[in-house]
Structure formats: C-alpha cells, structure tokens
Amino acid sequence: MTVLSTRNLETFYGAIMALRGVSIDVDQGEIVTILGANGAGKTTLMKTIAGLMDPEKGTIDFMGDQIAGLDPDRVVQKGIALVPEGREVFPYLTIEENLRLGAYTRRDSSADDLDLVYEYFPILKERRRQAAGFLSGGQQQMLAIGRGLMARPRLMMLDEPSLGLSPLLTQEIFGIIARLNAEQGVTMLLVEQNAHIALATAHKGYVLEMGRIVMAGSTEKLRASDDIQEFYLGRTGETQRDQKRWKRRKTWR
Amino acid sequence: MEMSRVDTSQYLSFDGHETITSLWADRCARYGDRVAHREKELGIWQAYSWRDYYDCARKIGRALMALGVKKGEPVLILAEDRREWLYIDLASASIGAIPAGVYTTDSAAQLAYLANDSGARVLFVENDEQLDKYLEARDRMEGIQKVVVMEREGLASFSDPKVMFLDELYAMGETEETREPGLFEEAIKAVRPEDPRMLIYTSGTTGPPKGAMITHRNMIFQMRSGSECLEFLESDNLLCFLPLCHVLERIVSVEAPIANGCIVNFAESPETVFDNLQEVSPDSFSGVPRIWEKIYSRVMILRSEAGPIGARAFDWALAVGHRYAQAENPGAGLRLAHAVADFTVLANLRRMLGLANARRVTSGAAPISPDLIHWFGALGVPLIEGYGMTETAGIATVNTVEDNRIGTVGTAIPGVEMRIDETGELLIGGPCVFGGYWNKPEKTAETMTEDGWLRTGDVGRIGNDGALTITGRLKDIIITAGGKNITPAEIESKLKFSPYVSDAVVIGDRRKYLTCLIMIDQENVEKFAQDRQIPFSDFASLTRAPEVRDLIGGVVAEANRQFAQVEQIKDFRLIDILLTAEDEELTPTMKLKRNFVNQRHAALIDEMY
Numbered sequence A: 001m002t003v004l005s006t007r008n009l010e011t012f013y014g015a016i017m018a019l020r021g022v023s024i025d026v027d028q029g030e031i032v033t034i035l036g037a038n039g040a041g042k043t044t045l046m047k048t049i050a051g052l053m054d055p056e057k058g059t060i061d062f063m064g065d066q067i068a069g070l071d072p073d074r075v076v077q078k079g080i081a082l083v084p085e086g087r088e089v090f091p092y093l094t095i096e097e098n099l100r101l102g103a104y105t106r107r108d109s110s111a112d113d114l115d116l117v118y119e120y121f122p123i124l125k126e127r128r129r130q131a132a133g134f135l136s137g138g139q140q141q142m143l144a145i146g147r148g149l150m151a152r153p154r155l156m157m158l159d160e161p162s163l164g165l166s167p168l169l170t171q172e173i174f175g176i177i178a179r180l181n182a183e184q185g186v187t188m189l190l191v192e193q194n195a196h197i198a199l200a201t202a203h204k205g206y207v208l209e210m211g212r213i214v215m216a217g218s219t220e221k222l223r224a225s226d227d228i229q230e231f232y233l234g235r236t237g238e239t240q241r242d243q244k245r246w247k248r249r250k251t252w253r
Numbered sequence B: 001m002e003m004s005r006v007d008t009s010q011y012l013s014f015d016g017h018e019t020i021t022s023l024w025a026d027r028c029a030r031y032g033d034r035v036a037h038r039e040k041e042l043g044i045w046q047a048y049s050w051r052d053y054y055d056c057a058r059k060i061g062r063a064l065m066a067l068g069v070k071k072g073e074p075v076l077i078l079a080e081d082r083r084e085w086l087y088i089d090l091a092s093a094s095i096g097a098i099p100a101g102v103y104t105t106d107s108a109a110q111l112a113y114l115a116n117d118s119g120a121r122v123l124f125v126e127n128d129e130q131l132d133k134y135l136e137a138r139d140r141m142e143g144i145q146k147v148v149v150m151e152r153e154g155l156a157s158f159s160d161p162k163v164m165f166l167d168e169l170y171a172m173g174e175t176e177e178t179r180e181p182g183l184f185e186e187a188i189k190a191v192r193p194e195d196p197r198m199l200i201y202t203s204g205t206t207g208p209p210k211g212a213m214i215t216h217r218n219m220i221f222q223m224r225s226g227s228e229c230l231e232f233l234e235s236d237n238l239l240c241f242l243p244l245c246h247v248l249e250r251i252v253s254v255e256a257p258i259a260n261g262c263i264v265n266f267a268e269s270p271e272t273v274f275d276n277l278q279e280v281s282p283d284s285f286s287g288v289p290r291i292w293e294k295i296y297s298r299v300m301i302l303r304s305e306a307g308p309i310g311a312r313a314f315d316w317a318l319a320v321g322h323r324y325a326q327a328e329n330p331g332a333g334l335r336l337a338h339a340v341a342d343f344t345v346l347a348n349l350r351r352m353l354g355l356a357n358a359r360r361v362t363s364g365a366a367p368i369s370p371d372l373i374h375w376f377g378a379l380g381v382p383l384i385e386g387y388g389m390t391e392t393a394g395i396a397t398v399n400t401v402e403d404n405r406i407g408t409v410g411t412a413i414p415g416v417e418m419r420i421d422e423t424g425e426l427l428i429g430g431p432c433v434f435g436g437y438w439n440k441p442e443k444t445a446e447t448m449t450e451d452g453w454l455r456t457g458d459v460g461r462i463g464n465d466g467a468l469t470i471t472g473r474l475k476d477i478i479i480t481a482g483g484k485n486i487t488p489a490e491i492e493s494k495l496k497f498s499p500y501v502s503d504a505v506v507i508g509d510r511r512k513y514l515t516c517l518i519m520i521d522q523e524n525v526e527k528f529a530q531d532r533q534i535p536f537s538d539f540a541s542l543t544r545a546p547e548v549r550d551l552i553g554g555v556v557a558e559a560n561r562q563f564a565q566v567e568q569i570k571d572f573r574l575i576d577i578l579l580t581a582e583d584e585e586l587t588p589t590m591k592l593k594r595n596f597v598n599q600r601h602a603a604l605i606d607e608m609y
Helices: A042-050 A072-078 A095-102 A111-121 A122-126 A136-148 A167-184 A193-201 A217-223 A227-233 B020-031 B050-066 B084-095 B110-119 B128-141 B166-179 B184-191 B216-227 B247-260 B270-279 B290-305 B307-326 B333-354 B370-379 B441-447 B488-496 B522-531 B537-543 B546-560 B596-599 B602-607
Strands: A001-013 A016-029 A031-035 A057-062 A080-083 A155-159 A188-190 A204-209 A212-218 B035-041 B042-051 B074-078 B099-103 B124-125 B147-148 B163-165 B196-201 B210-214 B239-242 B263-266 B284-287 B358-361 B381-387 B395-399 B417-420 B425-429 B454-462 B468-475 B501-507 B515-522 B567-572
Touching: A001 A042, A001 A188, A001 B522, A016 A031, A016 A057, A016 A155, A016 A188, A016 A204, A016 A212, A016 B522, A031 A042, A031 A167, A031 A193, A031 B307, A042 A072, A042 A155, A042 A188, A042 B042, A042 B441, A057 A217, A072 A080, A072 B381, A080 A136, A080 B602, A095 A111, A095 A136, A111 A167, A111 B239, A122 A136, A136 A155, A136 A167, A167 A188, A167 A193, A193 A217, A204 A217, A212 A217, A212 B042, A217 A227, A217 B084, A217 B537, B020 B050, B020 B084, B020 B184, B020 B216, B020 B247, B035 B050, B042 B050, B050 B084, B050 B184, B074 B084, B074 B110, B084 B099, B084 B196, B084 B247, B084 B395, B110 B128, B124 B128, B124 B216, B128 B147, B128 B395, B147 B166, B147 B395, B163 B166, B196 B216, B196 B247, B196 B395, B210 B216, B216 B247, B216 B395, B239 B247, B239 B270, B247 B263, B247 B395, B270 B333, B284 B290, B290 B307, B290 B333, B290 B358, B290 B370, B290 B454, B290 B522, B307 B333, B307 B370, B333 B370, B370 B381, B417 B454, B441 B454, B468 B488, B501 B596, B515 B546, B515 B602, B522 B537, B522 B546, B537 B546, B546 B567, B596 B602
Parallel strands: A031 A188, A031 A204, A080 A155, A155 A188, B035 B263, B074 B099, B074 B124, B099 B196, B124 B147, B147 B163, B239 B263, B284 B358, B358 B381, B515 B567
Antiparallel strands: A001 A016, A001 A057, A204 A212, B035 B042, B196 B210, B381 B395, B417 B425, B425 B454, B454 B468, B501 B515
16 A cells, blocks of 8 residues: 655755655555765655645645645644654653654554653663763664654654764664564655665665656665666776776666 | 769869868968867866967877877777867878777777777777776777877876876877977878878668778868858857767868868867857857757747746747748848847847857758758758768768758759669769778778769759758668558658657568657656656656657657658657667667667567557
C-alpha cells in the first residue's frame, strides 16, 4: 500500500525554484532514500512534505488525504514525523520531557511507546533525567529519532541522521533504523549524504539533482549504476595513472 | 550530352596563393598585432593576435620537425575547440604534415582505431581526461611515439617517456628556431596545392570511419567560390563552437577567417554555446539544424512563459514579420507594422539570442525543416541552407541571403558541377572533389564514377533554376513490403519541427507499413509534463507517461496529415534512455544513426509489427 505519494511538487525560496517537479512514492513498510548533492533539494522536499514549506504546485497524498499546504502540526497529527537535520532537541528540557513532547499531538496514552524507545535506546533511559543539551551528538540523534517515534508515526522522515557522527556511530544509528523498520514496521523516508550506508539500509531510492529526480529504482539497481558508483559511492575509475581528476558525464541509467 | 569532370590541373589561387599555408603566413605577416582569436580564460575574454598565431604555430612546427614528423604524415588532435587547436592545425599543415581531428566524445577504442588507420606518430590531447584515453588503449596504438598534452592540471606528478606537455614543445621549437632559423618558412614554400591540407574522418554511420583527404587546392577553391556567395569581412566576429574535426567548422572557423581576416571567438564549452552566442553576437554564424531547432524551442518556451499579453504580442509580431519576409514589395502599411513589430518585439528577441548583428546565418550538415527557415526569416534572421559533405571539401551548393530558395539547398557554388544519374543519385564534379580516402583506394574507387564524378549517396533533383533539392540518402530509401519507395528524411524533418521531438528515425524497409522511433527533447517534454502536473520521476518514466505518448502521438498525426496514405506513420515508440554524444547511436552532432538505432532498439521496433 502506498503511504505517501507526491506529484509534481514545485517549491520556491523566493524566486529560486528548489523543487522542479518531484514525484515520489513511499510504500507501507519501506525505507526509501533520497540521494543528492548539497543543494539538490532533499531537505526542501522533506520540509515541503512536513508542511514547513508550502509547495507552489503539485500534490502530496498521504494515506488518501491531501496534505499539501497543511500546517506542520496537522501533518504530525496525520501521522508524519520529521527527524530534522541537526537533531534540534530542546537542550534545557530533560530527555524524558523531550520524548514526551514528541507525543504532544496524541490523545491516547504514550507510555508503551516510551518503553519502546527506551528499549531501542537504553542510554536514553539511563540518562532520562538529564538535560538533553548534555548528550553527545550521537545520543542527541538517538533522542531525535526517539522523539519522532513517540508520535507513533505512519511515516517517519529522517533528514541526514549521520550528520556530524563518527563512522562507527553512524553504523549504530543505521542499525537501529533498520531494526525499527524490520521489527516495528515503521515506514521511513530517509535523506542521507552517506550514500553507502543509505543504499545498504533502504529498499528503494531516488536520486535528486537540481530539484529533479534523475534516477529511481531499487537500491540494487542504484548500486549497480556507474553514475551512482562514481558520483555517490566514490569509486575511483581504474585508470593507468594513480589519480583521476576529471569526472565522466552523468547519464543516469 | 555527356559531361566530364572539370580539369583538375587548372590553376587555382586565392589572392595569389595556391596553398592555405602560404595564404596564412601572408595574413599573419600582414595583420601582425591585430586580434585573430578570442578565448575565455577564467571567465574573461582574452585576445590573441595574428602574430601569436604565427609564432606559436612556428614553434610547434619546428618541434614537430625535430620530433621527426615527415611530410605527408598525419598528426592527430584530440581537443575541444580552442586556439591551440588552430595553432597545431596550421603548424602541421605548414610542414607538410596532415592534421586530423578526433572527436572529444570518441572512446579509447575509437581513438586507437584512428591512430592505427592514420598511422600518426604524434597525438595532441587536450587534458588529463583525453590523455586517459590514450593510456587506456596505448597497447593497441603502438604507432604513437609522442603524446603532447595541452593542459597540465591534474598531471603535476605524472611522467611518462612518451608524454610531454605543450609548453615543453613550445620551448623545444624555440630552441630549434634559434639554432637554425628559417626552416619553417622553407617548409611552407615546399607545400604543393595538391598536397593534403587536412584529413577529415567521416562519422562512419556504415562501417569504420574513413579519412577523407582534403587538399590545399580544395580549400583554395572553397575560398574563391565561397567568397563569391558568402561574404566575410575583416571586421567580422565569428563564434567557433562546432567540432573542428568537422569540415564545415574548419572552413568557417579556420580557412575563411584566414582568407578574410575575421576574428574567431571560441565558445567555452558545448554547454555554454547559447550564452557565448549572446556575448559575441557574431556577424555571421554557421550551425547545424539541431542548433536552430534548439533556438526555436527556447523562444517558444519563452513565449509560453510570457503570459497572455506577451504571447499575443509575440504572435502578432511574428505574423507581421512573416508577411514582411514573404512580400516582394511591402506596402506602406506593412512596412509601418513591421517597423513597430521589429522595434517592440523582434529586435529585442534577436539581441537576446545573440543574432542581432548576424548578416547571414547558415545551416548545413543535415536537412533542416523549411518551416524553421521561414520562422527565422520572420524573426529577421536570414537563415540560409547549404549542402555539402566531407568529400566535397565542405560547401557544394548554397542559397544566398538575397535569393533564398527555401526548401532547396541552393545552387552550386561557382566551379561546382552537378548531375543526377539514372538511379536518382546526385553526382558532383569540380575542384571541390576531395583527394580520396587515406590508404583506402578501393573505397575511393567506390565513391567515384569511372569518369571522375563523386557519388554523393544523396538522392536529389535539380530545378530549372539550378537549385538543388535533396530528398534523402540513397541507402536510407525505404522500400515497403508493398513496393513503395519512401525517403524517410522528409517525414523525419517534419517530426523534428516539433519542439518536443529531438530526433526521429522512420522504419519500414521491407515491412508492411511505416513506423517510427522518436527521441524526445528532455527539457521541453519535462516542462510540458510539469506544467500539466503529469507525474514522472526519471527520464524513462517520462517517456512512459500516457500524456507524453499522446503528445507525441499528436505530433505524429500532425506530420501524417502532410503525407500520402502509404507514407504515413502507423505506430511509434519513444526511446526511453537519454542518449548522449558518447553513445554509439548518436553522431557528434547529436543526430541518430539509423543503423545503430535499428540494432540497439530492435525489440522496440519488433513490438510495432
């Protein structure tokens, strides 16, 4: 079942067109990744879906409802949680307060979910009375993910969870992301600079360039593409010289 | 009456010079510090003089002599258009060697083929990217003794006994010249009119590429006859952007500026041509149909974005421009309307496109739609079509701005003779006929009739006014299962007039009916889909969108209406991969190659039958 589908989204920053017609589909239970260079429009896409920005054109269909143009809090109520780039935890609130804020829009009890979050992130339970500002970067990322989970979302959007984390911590975070997906069935839309780990974790991917989708498909297909290998996975071409400065032309196939 | 080929021993000279190289040396001496070339460096236009042209070429020439390059020996140049390309070109020709260009989009294997076929010992490459092609296939081109790299970037720590840099070559040439001056000038004198001036590799749509030898005499003839119908002035600014490996760009950006003293401006890259065109605003401009189609679709997109008032104003101005261009003697009312239309819309448009100064723009190398020529005429841009091929050393027939017979490719330039043989094939004779294929006498023999006419492989007719109309390629003629002969080029050019169609290939040889493979124009179709909220993600999904199929279906239906029943296209498919110049299916000028397309997309074709 398709949880989220965007059609021909166009989003502007003033006169600058950041999304030039983006159509993507996210199915129930999937992890879908959006790859792209800096400034490609990945975060803009997330913000547009979350209601932080309004699209100029295009539709966003979420579980059969049109959500384009809704206020962010309404989008959260509909069941989309955004784990923003750079964590954005509330530094002066305790960890538990931060987590409870994640469930703010819910009317039912969130006690089970708190236990669930603590189960996946034991370190948060250990330090639940401390102010979130004292956590390390990796722990803050865990907190941000946990906070997102507290809304019990139908779709979780993760914007660069690996930002500023060591490779080892990145692996740990992605391990948990994969587990959450497999064990809890959380559908995820994942924006990531680290294409290696994103392609290893996700089921499906889109490549965004200059606000347009240039390539789409299963992660196996993407991983096999020469362009992805050279431009996102950093494979160095096998030349006779030890270094290679020039880039081949992208063809996206 | 049996005609025979024009006597080739007839004396031909331009301004008293029988070879391009002696003409060039004379011009360099005459113009001295005047600007010959302009090229952008770090975003700023820099000027280079005729003295630079000569001095740099002399250094290269002397160094090549020191490297042992002999008279009659090909020298390969693999680079984008830039002034050094011309320096190497003239340096090689001056010492009697034969410069041959290699397309920058060619693969390592293709480079190896050209190296072996030409037997060249020296290869010039632009940068590390092109050098890698040599390094990749060096064991397959052992004949190459020296590779000269123009740019050092990215190669600081690189060294190889066979590879040197252009600045080292300059230094070597300078030392040679101080040691024993005057050898370069002597070499220029030794060049004979019948010597090859250049080797042009044909794109090879059938079989491997062949090197066509163009002699000095061929080019001197082009200068003489060309100057009678195509005016170049000393004050002209030109823009060089098509590959210099192609005979058309060589004539327009190398030979004609030498003969007429024009300034050549080099486009930064193939991607920036339209910006550079605007900056340079050349006095005359030669393009291939694809360029004109692109300009047309850019303007049409601008129109659609201009809002209802802007679009109405544009349509009105263009209609007035059209009537004005058609009228023999425009009346006072039309003249006034045209003045207003020109002032408010057309002149601005021309300035924006960079065609404001253009006295004449030409199209060649492939058929162009007559509608497009009319359209440019209405805009006030005098677009004329010419005809020629590598084997005619460039131009064979051309229209003139004064007498532009749209739909024809014009009359033969003075000295060129044409006739149509019994199969309908166009034969050409005269001093423009090339000197044969390099090391392929059997291929040369196949191209020539027994009495010395060149078989063009094109089917055409010559009107009573002497104007030539090309209807297609002889080998492209489709004979349907019903026995009907069809020349696909006419149908294809109708299809290509749509801004949504980039190129099309009509299929139907020995089949029941005609079908077509279409390459859509990515930019315009994406815009179409986006404007109508048609969802798509990548290029393949764009070609699968039903609305896009309907759009192209409409284009096909529109084209069909202009043809008889048997010539109509019954079905079509869209090519769902975005082709680039590196792909085998495309020529460097982005035309689809019929044979490759038929092979690569056989599955799509079979679907339609």
